[in-house]
Amino acid sequence: xxxxxxxxxxxxxxxxxxxxxxxxxxxxxxxxxxxxxxxxxxxxxxxxxxxxxxxxxxxxxxxxxxxxxxxxxxxxxxxxxxxxxxxxxxxxxxxxxxxxxxxxx
Numbered sequence: 001x002x003x004x005x006x007x008x009x010x011x012x013x014x015x016x017x018x019x020x021x022x023x024x025x026x027x028x029x030x031x032x033x034x035x036x037x038x039x040x041x042x043x044x045x046x047x048x049x050x051x052x053x054x055x056x057x058x059x060x061x062x063x064x065x066x067x068x069x070x071x072x073x074x075x076x077x078x079x080x081x082x083x084x085x086x087x088x089x090x091x092x093x094x095x096x097x098x099x100x101x102x103x104x105x
Contacts, residue, residue, distance in 0.1 A: 034087035
């Protein structure tokens, strides 16, 4: 038996939960990526996500719309408290991000 076959056999028998891999593996959804991109675009802002929608335009393209309220925006500031963004994905890769509402007045 080659080393590769032995490694595959050992990994197949090892429980993932026991070695910590099972609890830490999490796949990011397009909505997760869009929210993360919003936070990176405005790193000083604090957001409460109020609405997330996702729609497949084709078999490979997905549009995600995120709406949020900025919890750090004082009423007299030049920033909007309600913001929204749209993300386009092609084969689960972010290809477009733009603000549809805000972040500045």
